[in-house]
Amino acid sequence: MSYLVLARKWRPKSFETLVGQEHVVRALTHALTEGRLHHAYLFTGTRGVGKTTLARILAKALNCERGVSPAPCGVCGPCSEIDAGRFIDYVEMDAASNRSVEDMAALLEKAAYAPNSGRYKVYMIDEVHQLSGHAFNAMLKTLEEPPEHVKFILATTDPQKIPVTVLSRCLQFNLKQMAPGHIVEHLSRVLEAEGVPFEPAALRHLAKAAAGSMRDALSLLDQAIAHGAGRVSEEDVRAMLGTVGEDHLFAILDGLANQDIHAMLAVAQAMEARSLSFDAALQELATLFHRIALLQFAPQAILDEAERARLLPYAERFEAEFLQLCYQIVIHGREELSLAPEEAAGFSMTLLRLFAFQPGGEKRAGGAQAGTGVRGAGMTPAAEPRKVGAGGTASFSPAEPSPPLAAASSPAATNLDKPEDWHALVGRLPSGLARQLAQHCELASLAEGRLKLRLAPVHRHLQSHQEKLRAELGKLLGRTVVLEVELAEPEGETPKSRVEAERRERQERAIAAIESDPLVNELCDLFGATIDESTIKPI
Numbered sequence: 001m002s003y004l005v006l007a008r009k010w011r012p013k014s015f016e017t018l019v020g021q022e023h024v025v026r027a028l029t030h031a032l033t034e035g036r037l038h039h040a041y042l043f044t045g046t047r048g049v050g051k052t053t054l055a056r057i058l059a060k061a062l063n064c065e066r067g068v069s070p071a072p073c074g075v076c077g078p079c080s081e082i083d084a085g086r087f088i089d090y091v092e093m094d095a096a097s098n099r100s101v102e103d104m105a106a107l108l109e110k111a112a113y114a115p116n117s118g119r120y121k122v123y124m125i126d127e128v129h130q131l132s133g134h135a136f137n138a139m140l141k142t143l144e145e146p147p148e149h150v151k152f153i154l155a156t157t158d159p160q161k162i163p164v165t166v167l168s169r170c171l172q173f174n175l176k177q178m179a180p181g182h183i184v185e186h187l188s189r190v191l192e193a194e195g196v197p198f199e200p201a202a203l204r205h206l207a208k209a210a211a212g213s214m215r216d217a218l219s220l221l222d223q224a225i226a227h228g229a230g231r232v233s234e235e236d237v238r239a240m241l242g243t244v245g246e247d248h249l250f251a252i253l254d255g256l257a258n259q260d261i262h263a264m265l266a267v268a269q270a271m272e273a274r275s276l277s278f279d280a281a282l283q284e285l286a287t288l289f290h291r292i293a294l295l296q297f298a299p300q301a302i303l304d305e306a307e308r309a310r311l312l313p314y315a316e317r318f319e320a321e322f323l324q325l326c327y328q329i330v331i332h333g334r335e336e337l338s339l340a341p342e343e344a345a346g347f348s349m350t351l352l353r354l355f356a357f358q359p360g361g362e363k364r365a366g367g368a369q370a371g372t373g374v375r376g377a378g379m380t381p382a383a384e385p386r387k388v389g390a391g392g393t394a395s396f397s398p399a400e401p402s403p404p405l406a407a408a409s410s411p412a413a414t415n416l417d418k419p420e421d422w423h424a425l426v427g428r429l430p431s432g433l434a435r436q437l438a439q440h441c442e443l444a445s446l447a448e449g450r451l452k453l454r455l456a457p458v459h460r461h462l463q464s465h466q467e468k469l470r471a472e473l474g475k476l477l478g479r480t481v482v483l484e485v486e487l488a489e490p491e492g493e494t495p496k497s498r499v500e501a502e503r504r505e506r507q508e509r510a511i512a513a514i515e516s517d518p519l520v521n522e523l524c525d526l527f528g529a530t531i532d533e534s535t536i537k538p539i
């Protein structure tokens with residue numbers, strides 16, 4: 001018994017069963033109905049999106065015994081012979097292996113004769129961009145004055161390489177890549193018809209790996225069926241594709257949250273040992289950072305309860321700006337992966353970069369100031385590596401980070417006796433969304449453990465972290481606090497606006513210093529130089 005691979009067995013035989021490519025189907029259907037046929041078509045698109053399939057359906061539509069129509073019968077002599085690949089008037093030629101002018105001349109010579117049994121001789125020239133220049137020229141003559149009974153279908157994955165003279169004589173259709181959703185649907189239909197049990201999540205992995213090609217999706221499905229001995233389960237497919245399990249990804253996030261570089265690098269090692277794809281891991285990490293950021297700003301955008309619960313600890317732990325940076329770092333890391341001496345090196349370099357760019361990360365990496373400006377004491381490389389949560393659960397404790405430099409040295413900051421203490425107190429909060437909320441709040445009033453804060457309405461999305469802030473403040477002050485957040489424009493300074501103002505002031509001082517610098521002024525006078533203020537940075 002010969003086993004027909006799924007991609008061949010499931011080649012669509014009619015326009016209706018083709019997945020996607022509606023724009024092409026519509027145009028061809030219309031032309032066939034109206035009998036307004038072009039003599040040369042060009043199908044472009046990546047591999048496995050339906051170019052050959054469309055050519056065969058078009059050949060049937062032109063040669064079906066029941067007449068030219070967009071719905072060939074599929075059972076007559078020409079139809080079934082075309083489907084079986086043995087119709088004498090339908091010729092598929094692969095230009096990659098028949099690229100010479102002689103090959104083309106032989107084909108064109110045959111084309112001159114009337115069809116043997118069909119209405120039209122249909123020539124499908126695949127990968128037509130591979131033809132030699134002379135072969136193109138030979139073909140051009142026939143394209144200029146084609147015999148009535150000849151139709152050309154040219155196909156290519158690389159239309160840029162086709163001479164304009166040829167392009168201008170063809171009706172061109174660009175076939176689209178298959179959307180993952182379409183692939184999943186198609187694969188489930190195939191599996192149902194084949195009576196193969198499957199888990200839908202497995203198909204999503206396959207669709208992703210197929211990267212827009214239906215043929216690749218079906219070949220991968222063949223492999224998955226063989227791999228899973230007749231069933232298609234998510235676990236098998238993941239193992240087959242080398243897709244990175246979530247545990248690894250969350251272990252990286254935990255390492256980052258716990259400021260434990262050893263744990264992060266251990267993941268890279270474990271992945272290498274199991275030959276998992278670093279590229280896929282970075283892609284998945286980018287997705288995770290995106291989802292976490294989304295959760296911070298638009299929690300309702302994440303519909304899945306379980307996902308929300310899973311990501312929440314990270315949304316609370318990482319600052320919004322840092323997440324943006326993480327996202328960029330992994331995206332760039334992915335681009336650089338191919339340039340790295342080894343993929344594993346490229347990957348751990350990206351992990352190191354994530355680590356180094358954490359708020360406070362550089363100081364730690366420098367080592368010199370360890371123990372002062374360092375959040376999460378004991379994070380010097382010599383320290384015990386912290387354990388990553390088993391099964392990828394977030395195991396870091398949110399209270400871990402200790403105060404930044406300034407606040408740490410001022411014991412008064414743990415009191416909240418006068419409004420001024422608010423700024424220092426906020427500086428002592430561990431980073432996270434509660435702190436972000438506090439930074440945007442002005443202390444409106446303060447009495448016996450009752451804090452009234454004012455938050456500008458533009459930051460109202462932070463309001464939901466009020467309870468967390470209450471708990472954090474309670475911890476810092478060593479007593480229970482009652483917190484009330486009022487939505488109103490602050491009348492004075494918030495910690496955030498003060499930091500901003502200080503930054504601006506430093507910037508202005510820097511600009512003033514540059515502008516009054518005698519050397520700079522001399523340069524301006526002598527060479528007509530101008531100062532680009534945006535490039536001035538305070539030191």
Ligand SMILES: Nc1ncnc2c1ncn2[C@@H]1O[C@H](COP(=O)(O)OP(=O)(O)O)[C@@H](O)[C@H]1O
Binds near residue numbers: 008021045046048
């Ligand atoms: N649009 C599509 N809808 C359904 N199956 C498709 C489609 N495109 C490709 N396939 C599947 O992939 C196989 C190869 O498609 P083919 O038309 O030869 O691709 P190419 O664009 O490389 O010529 C087909 O036999 C079919 O199983």
Ligand SMILES: [Mg+2]
Binds near residue numbers: 155
């Ligand atoms: Mg093809």
Ligand SMILES: [Zn+2]
Binds near residue numbers: 073077
């Ligand atoms: Zn027919």
